[in-house]
Amino acid sequence: MPSEAPTAGPYDARRKLHPATVLFAALDAARAFFVPALLAAFGIGGGTGTTGLWLVVLVAVPSVLSAAGKYLTFRYRLAPDELIIDSGVIARRHRVIPLRRLQNIDVKQTAVERLVGVAELRVETASGGRETEAVLNVLAADDAEALRSELIARRHRLTGARDADVDAASPADAERYAAPGVPLVRLAPRDLVIAGATANEAGLLAAGLASLLELVGELPIQLPEPDVDPSALTTGRALMLAAAAVLALILLFVVVGWLVSIAGTLVRYWGFGLERAGDELRKEYGLLARHTGSVPLERVQAVRLEESLLRRAFGLAALKIETAGLRLGRGAGGRRGGAEAFVPITRTAAAPELVAAVLPEARGVRLAGLERVHPRARRRAAVRYSLPILLGAAGLAALVDPGWLLLLGLLPLAWLLAEAHYRSLGWARRPGLLLARAGVLTRVTWIVPLRKLQTLHVRATPFQRRHGLATLIADTAAGGADVARVIDLDRAVAARLLRELNDEARAIRAYAGSSLASRSSTASTSSEVLR
């Protein structure tokens, strides 16, 4: 319940950013100005020295100017229940963010920022998009932390969220919320090495490096030309040598990619700590750039259990939470949409407990033992995986060379993949939850609390209809690109699920609504917050 407004504090007046903003904003701007400046510098021409000089000037001057402009014009302040930001040099923008809508409040520090003693404060609301977001870049590190605590305290005061220990809102709230909570996960470097070693991304890195080598071929560096007689290439031996060379190269990339993945994970998640403090989740991690983030449990829309190929083999998994609101790619490693790393790596057996820390419905719930989808889905998968090969082989054989029919030898592989795809599909209903699983390379299990369900859909393409199948989609307010879906259900099962899930979600909403009403009419005492 909103209580008395806080007394006049340091945040009531309009404040400026830290002077170091000029430096960091200039560096940011330099990135934007670099390419145009490069083009302009080359356009002006006149030798490498002059071009270089022009480049520096053309990048530095606008960057510093825009950064100085930002520093001189950016103002922020806290009204009793709003964060107000005035920014913009040419086009002035006045942005008001209701504090009760704040979802993620993060303080981020890159290595350089840490050296200088500043940090970036970033707040997001549930609505996502650029209009309801604020970035204070940069503040003095202490100021950033203090402001963060203040924002958290005020948000709690306004949303009436209760911690079992807190009876009434008080000025000590800010302190209390800075206090440590219940630790959930702490990852040692060894865990991070395992995480990096088992990530599917390791393979992607290998591919990335391979494409990088292609680029190298474009640079004006003279690589030694292999001494091969072109006519000899048609002989079997030369072909074998070439194949061996390619294989060796692939192996090299895989190993390097693997090592890079491990190193990357170590740097990104160094000292990972996750704790639950009252009704929010707090985590911190990072070696070069230390991230601290807090997510109110209220904002968690769903949890995703992700098991890459290797992790599945070792009984490991990663957990992600989907929160409402969009996360822009910039900052803590390209996170897409509203998906956040919850626990980078854990034993799959320990996952249910961690999920229960975020979703009370999941307490004591089995996350395994999902039902298979209808066996007809096997047929559909087989067709889907075989068709490209059949068409490709037939087309290429007809148009290019009959030898391409050998592609048909890949069909057994396609059938294996189809079977793996079919087995990866699964779903289950638990009280208040929907579990949906799919994915061959990375098996993703969505755990969706029905109280967060937005809309439900059943979708059937003509191909699915042919097999009597349909896909159930459970939409939540998560900002991510992906959505929880059960693929290739039997059509009647899908229709039944649609109805039943809708009914259950409605019942849950009704219950939550009625208990909310009864709570607001009685005197506020600490009570079990219904999630």
Next chain:
Amino acid sequence: MSDPGVVPAGTAAGRERDDAELRRLHPRVVRAWRVTGLLWLPIVGAGVLALATLLADEVMPWWLAPAEAVALGAALLLALVGPPLRYRAWRFAVRQTDVFLRRGVLVHVTSIVPHARIQHVDTQRGPLARWLGLADLVLFTAGTRGAVLTIPGLAAAEAEALRDRLAALAGLDDAV
């Protein structure tokens, strides 16, 4: 409105029974869709011409005329035959606690939008819709994939009435 669920859903009998209780769009929307479909004809024609100039050596290759005929013919067919199919596929109902939608000719989609999850409701009227006395009803939710659902081609008055009714029914559950 009772829940269309006593007869097993997904069966032919089920769909028939469902359909009897669900509302349709306004028939004039077929005309609106046909007009927009026909507007595509010159674009398709220009597109084929552009393709021809890119691919062929001479300005007017021999295959331009038949290609145009095929493309324009297909576009015309789609413009004329598509709309009534679309119209027949569209069904909706404003039930006690949610809005039920069914649509799609190639890809069938059935959706349920709880009133409590509707953030706000808009009516949208393009110039064509205005001329024909139609309007679209747009439901905004906080979801990601199914976030914005549009019921096209309602009679303008009906759209307004539905919007008011949904706005009243929509929960104040804006906390996500």
